Amino acid sequence: MTSLVAALSLNPVTDLEQMTEYPFMVNALWAGTIVAVMAGAIGWFMVLRRQTFAGHTLAVTAFPGAAAATFVGLPLAVGYFGACGLGALLLAAVGRDGGSDAADESAAIGTLQAFGLGLGYLFVVLYGGQLSSLEALLFGSFLGITEGQVQALLWIAAAALAVLVVIGRPLLFASVDGAVARAANVPTRALGFGFLVLLALAVAATAEITGALLVFALLVTPAATAQRLTARPGPGIVISVALALAVTWVGLTIAFFSPYPVGFWVTSLSFGVYVAVRLGELIVRRAAVAVPGAHADPEPT
Amino acid sequence: MLGHEFMRHAFLAGTFVALACGLIGYFVVLRAQVFAGDALSHVAFTGALAAAAAGVDVRLGLFVATVGVAVGMGLLGRRARPDDVVIGSVFAWILGLGVLFLSIFTTSSSGSNGTAAVRVLFGSILGLSAADARLAAAIAALAVVGLLVLARPLLFSTVDPDVARGLGVPVRGIGIAFLALLGLVAAEGTQAIGALMLLGLLAAPGAAARLLTFRPWWGLLLSGAIAVGSMWLGLVLSYEINSLPASTAIVGVAALAYVAAGAVDLLRRGGRRAAGELAQAGPQGSLGS
Numbered sequence: 001m002t003s004l005v006a007a008l009s010l011n012p013v014t015d016l017e018q019m020t021e022y023p024f025m026v027n028a029l030w031a032g033t034i035v036a037v038m039a040g041a042i043g044w045f046m047v048l049r050r051q052t053f054a055g056h057t058l059a060v061t062a063f064p065g066a067a068a069a070t071f072v073g074l075p076l077a078v079g080y081f082g083a084c085g086l087g088a089l090l091l092a093a094v095g096r097d098g099g100s101d102a103a104d105e106s107a108a109i110g111t112l113q114a115f116g117l118g119l120g121y122l123f124v125v126l127y128g129g130q131l132s133s134l135e136a137l138l139f140g141s142f143l144g145i146t147e148g149q150v151q152a153l154l155w156i157a158a159a160a161l162a163v164l165v166v167i168g169r170p171l172l173f174a175s176v177d178g179a180v181a182r183a184a185n186v187p188t189r190a191l192g193f194g195f196l197v198l199l200a201l202a203v204a205a206t207a208e209i210t211g212a213l214l215v216f217a218l219l220v221t222p223a224a225t226a227q228r229l230t231a232r233p234g235p236g237i238v239i240s241v242a243l244a245l246a247v248t249w250v251g252l253t254i255a256f257f258s259p260y261p262v263g264f265w266v267t268s269l270s271f272g273v274y275v276a277v278r279l280g281e282l283i284v285r286r287a288a289v290a291v292p293g294a295h296a297d298p299e300p301t
Numbered sequence: 302m303l304g305h306e307f308m309r310h311a312f313l314a315g316t317f318v319a320l321a322c323g324l325i326g327y328f329v330v331l332r333a334q335v336f337a338g339d340a341l342s343h344v345a346f347t348g349a350l351a352a353a354a355a356g357v358d359v360r361l362g363l364f365v366a367t368v369g370v371a372v373g374m375g376l377l378g379r380r381a382r383p384d385d386v387v388i389g390s391v392f393a394w395i396l397g398l399g400v401l402f403l404s405i406f407t408t409s410s411s412g413s414n415g416t417a418a419v420r421v422l423f424g425s426i427l428g429l430s431a432a433d434a435r436l437a438a439a440i441a442a443l444a445v446v447g448l449l450v451l452a453r454p455l456l457f458s459t460v461d462p463d464v465a466r467g468l469g470v471p472v473r474g475i476g477i478a479f480l481a482l483l484g485l486v487a488a489e490g491t492q493a494i495g496a497l498m499l500l501g502l503l504a505a506p507g508a509a510a511r512l513l514t515f516r517p518w519w520g521l522l523l524s525g526a527i528a529v530g531s532m533w534l535g536l537v538l539s540y541e542i543n544s545l546p547a548s549t550a551i552v553g554v555a556a557l558a559y560v561a562a563g564a565v566d567l568l569r570r571g572g573r574r575a576a577g578e579l580a581q582a583g584p585q586g587s588l589g590s
Binding site for chain 2: 052104107108109112113115122139214217224227260266267271
């Protein structure tokens with residue numbers, strides 16, 4: 001992964017100017033922003049619905065899609081979205097409402113994922129692909145994002161978020177208590193399928209930037225952190241989006257000034273925040289245990 | 302075909318690795334820990350690249366990383382069954398680390414074009430030397446023996462952990478030992494079919510076996526047999542078809558076996574339902590509602 005090393009000055013304004021001088025960097029920042037908002041919001045529902053493994057598998061199916069598109073000569077985006085859409089259909093077919101239990105479902109998902117990766121490798125071999133393109137497909141690259149891609153991302157994100165706003169409330173209900181929602185005539189099955197399609201959209205868009213393997217950094221970790229901080233949906237989604245945004249911006253900036261890949265920085269930053277929150281929780285809990293104990297002690301005076 | 306030395310090595314290592322994957326995979330599916338297996342296979346990638354970047358033997362990095370993380374997950378998780386979201390967050394970061402090592406490795410070894418990464422990700426079963434193959438087979442055989450020793454209490458504590466605990470079975474310790482074994486097998490499988498496709502050989506045979514039979518010992522046997530069969534058929538296919546990579550062929554056969562098992566299950570269920578309807582339509586049908 002090539003990364004250009006620019007000199008970092010201590011003045012943030014000149015640093016920002018230096019970064020935005022390059023059009024590719026401006027595109028990367030815009031694309032990162034759009035993707036982070038979408039991934040943060042949809043990821044929150046994914047974590048709530050415990051569909052992390054499904055999300056990861058969708059992310060991984062982005063790889064064969066992109067590899068197939070490269071092989072056939074179609075635009076990469078077609079491959080990403082096509083494969084993720086197909087993945088969502090297959091996942092819905094083996095899904096939880098299909099009558100199989102959790103163990104069988106996860107085994108089916110795992111098989112699907114390995115098979116998809118096998119296909120992806122086959123396409124790469126058939127293409128006689130260079131390693132650099134393989135690496136970009138798997139681990140992402142923020143260097144080659146065009147203005148057209150940014151615009152496409154914007155439309156996709158707007159559409160996905162609009163759908164999420166419309167189905168958000170019943171989806172929340174169905175996710176928190178499926179049985180009660182079903183009894184109240186909420187179409188849980190249709191919602192589950194619709195959400196998988198949304199997830200596929202978000203994953204495909206994220207994979208274009210972060211690569212198939214690192215989608216999780218924006219999709220899971222910020223949402224998991226947010227759900228540690230609050231159980232309320234509104235503030236939770238806001239925190240999740242804010243974290244994803246912060247991680248993307250800071251990650252891109254550090255990657256611009258350092259020789260190491262953006263994927264590493266983004267994953268490390270989001271994981272760092274997650275660990276910090278877990279540690280904070282631990283300390284707060286200790287304190288909460290200590291306080292009643294202190295009250296129970298007889299006062300000295 | 303077996304006249305070629307590399308094919309003989311591939312069959313030797315492949316048979317034992319597949320057997321280990323198939324046997325442990327049955328328990329992975331039974332314990333619903335496929336996602337943990339997935340995470341471990343990605344850990345294998347990072348471990349191998351870290352070793353490559355540091356210039357030590359790749360296998361050392363593989364085994365240390367997978368077994369270490371497996372035991373860590375077991376210790377952190379409640380009842381030695383780590384939570385999905387925790388696994389997801391941890392392994393996103395571990396993959397990020399892998400990317401870092403990859404970039405360090407490719408920049409430090411400027412001459413070589415970094416095929417090590419491809420080997421780790423997608424396997425290199427056709428490129429094993431005699432010594433590699435023998436070592437891989439030996440370690441896999443060791444893992445199989447370890448699993449068989451553990452199998453009975455493991456099955457008990459998987460099916461009914463509360464009762465097992467009540468009878469003095471060390472459920473938590475067994476869970477951790479199982480994860481450590483899984484780490485070992487993940488490192489083995491990574492050398493054969495690659496970190497990314499390992500899951501195919503772990504999940505698909507086990508899932509297929511579970512669809513075909515409810516009896517655990519038959520299932521275990523069947524799972525091992527399906528894995529070994531997939532390995533053999535996959536190797537033959539990739540030998541016959543020039544552009545088909547071995548890992549893709551092996552995982553493809555395993556996935557097909559799973560789909561076939563699913564079809565058998567559907568047919569059987571359909572048959573049972575038809576029989577049920579027949580019984581209802583018969584003179585004793587009034588028993589049904």
